[in-house]
Amino acid sequence: MIATLHRRHFLATGGAAAVTSVQASAAALSSLGAIRPRWRVLGIAPTSEKMPQLAEDYRQGVELGLAQAGATALLELNWLSAGPIPSAPAKVINSALQESKIDAVMGWIPPLLAKRISPATRKAGVPLWISDTGADIVSTAEAHSLTVRHSLELCAMASAIADKVYAQCGPRAFLSMGRHESGFDFLQSFQNRWQALGGNVVGRHVANLPGLSSEFEDLKRSIVSHQPDVVVALYSGPQAQRFTQWWQVHSTSLRTELAGFPWLAEHTQGVHAWTVASWPAAEVAESGWKARFAQAGLGWTAAALLGAEAGASVGKALAAASDTSSVHELWAALRKAPLSGPRGERQWTSTAVDSAGPLWEGSVQNTDAWRRRQAYPQFTAHSAAPGGWVTGYFLT
Numbered sequence: 061m062i063a064t065l066h067r068r069h070f071l072a073t074g075g076a077a078a079v080t081s082v083q084a085s086a087a088a089l090s091s092l093g094a095i096r097p098r099w100r101v102l103g104i105a106p107t108s109e110k111m112p113q114l115a116e117d118y119r120q121g122v123e124l125g126l127a128q129a130g131a132t133a134l135l136e137l138n139w140l141s142a143g144p145i146p147s148a149p150a151k152v153i154n155s156a157l158q159e160s161k162i163d164a165v166m167g168w169i170p171p172l173l174a175k176r177i178s179p180a181t182r183k184a185g186v187p188l189w190i191s192d193t194g195a196d197i198v199s200t201a202e203a204h205s206l207t208v209r210h211s212l213e214l215c216a217m218a219s220a221i222a223d224k225v226y227a228q229c230g231p232r233a234f235l236s237m238g239r240h241e242s243g244f245d246f247l248q249s250f251q252n253r254w255q256a257l258g259g260n261v262v263g264r265h266v267a268n269l270p271g272l273s274s275e276f277e278d279l280k281r282s283i284v285s286h287q288p289d290v291v292v293a294l295y296s297g298p299q300a301q302r303f304t305q306w307w308q309v310h311s312t313s314l315r316t317e318l319a320g321f322p323w324l325a326e327h328t329q330g331v332h333a334w335t336v337a338s339w340p341a342a343e344v345a346e347s348g349w350k351a352r353f354a355q356a357g358l359g360w361t362a363a364a365l366l367g368a369e370a371g372a373s374v375g376k377a378l379a380a381a382s383d384t385s386s387v388h389e390l391w392a393a394l395r396k397a398p399l400s401g402p403r404g405e406r407q408w409t410s411t412a413v414d415s416a417g418p419l420w421e422g423s424v425q426n427t428d429a430w431r432r433r434q435a436y437p438q439f440t441a442h443s444a445a446p447g448g449w450v451t452g453y454f455l456t
Contacts, residue, residue: 085317088426090436092150095114099135099378099387102156104167106363107143108454110240110297115141118191119167119362124356125371131378142173143338144451150176153186156238157184164376168363170452180204187391191370194414195244195453203411206256206391210399210406210415211370212362212455213338217321218246219396220336220419221292225319228334231259232291234316236279237294239268240456244448268300275428280310290334293320296454323362339365339403340420349402369401376400 103122105115115174119139126132142149150173156162157180165181166189181188187206194211196219225233241247251261263286265279272278283291291314295303300323307318308331319322319334322341342350342360349368350360358364377394399406399415406417 070264078442080190086327097257100163101135101137101374102153102162102167103137103194104142104149104165104171104173105139105141106452106455107141107161108169109143110456111360111454112364112455113359117359117361117363118367120356120358120365122167122371123367123370124352124358124364125368126375127350127371127374128368129375129379131371131375138450140167142167142170144170144172144455146170146173146176153177154180157181157186160184160372162186164189164374165371168366170454170455171196171450178204178207184339185388187387189370189374191366193247193453196450197249198413199243200411200413203413206388207393208408208412210366210373210408211236211368212279213243213415214246214321215249216336216416217336218250218294219253221319221321221334222250222257224336224421225260225290225292225334225413226254226257226318229274229317229319232287232289233259233288234283234288235261235264236283236291236293236300237264238267239266239451240453241294241296242452250292251296262288267295267303275299276306279306280314283314283316288316290317291318293318293324293333296321296323300324301328302328302351304331307331327456329335330366335422337362337420338417341422344420345402347402353402367403368404369399369406373397373399414434 099319103119105119108114123132123137126135126137138319142154153165154177157177159373163189165177167192169188171192174188178188182204185206188204188208189210190207192209194215194217196212197215198209206279208282235247235250237247254261264283265276265282266277271369293300293303293307295407300321304324307314309326313316317334318332322335322337324333325331339362340346345360346355353360353364353368373394375396377390381390381394395408399408404418406415408414409416
């Protein structure tokens, strides 16, 4: 739900963003015309009950990226909170568009909100930058010259995990997931790739289903009875931490290997899991970005990295624009340039409906695996799982 609009002014100090924040209501948008900056940008920050730190990590990442690009003096950035229910933030955004109070909209924008505001941004000729998890496959029908999307690329990561564990563990996989994870397309992405490789999903367990007396009830019995080569665990947030604690207790008797998204071992030491990520672990990250994150007191999280990539990429385009550049010219140039930020150089897909680039296995970059991944057929909406969640991953 919408809370308050956070208005921020920026100072770049030593490569990091020194941020001063004051509170304002949505009505603050009406005052932007008094002293108009070169660009007026409305930022969208994600509100998540599951991962409360998500909004602050993403927002600080954007601010850090803008400061690094030297663009903070070129824009007025106002922040709006948005969760899984789109009505309230959509009303504020559409009102601002109708009254010509913003030049661009950028942020972590849930799918339902994106559908609400995309027609209005197109009609107003206002560019739309969408950051997303990449948990669902986006139809190319949503492509538009004034809209771009980059993501954590979870569907691509899930497919690459299938490659990795099929080669390292064997063809028999057991899928263990949270109830929330069970409705997103990355599950289908894993299964499609796994079956194409010749693998077999021998069993499944969904935590927190109605009727279960405990979160992981019957999980141990089911794994032991199916004797898989690998358990592919798809959890996130606090549930991922609870699962890894459960795994530590039972792994010896399970006699199988573990794989999944990188936050499996984010909070629990000593858990060995095969993981693939679209971002590097801090241990192997580029030293300049590591230093900037440390100086800003910002954690090396997926949300912060995605935010920094958004800020640095948009900021770079703003800083390079001439005094006479229109917002349409700016966005056209941005779509042609690689994304820049702490995840390394990434490219837009051909229709700019997502990003693509190197993947990392554990803490080691593996460009060979990335090249094989890039050779696969591009994901399309036709390969999406029917009836999946549409609220946006992490936002429930």
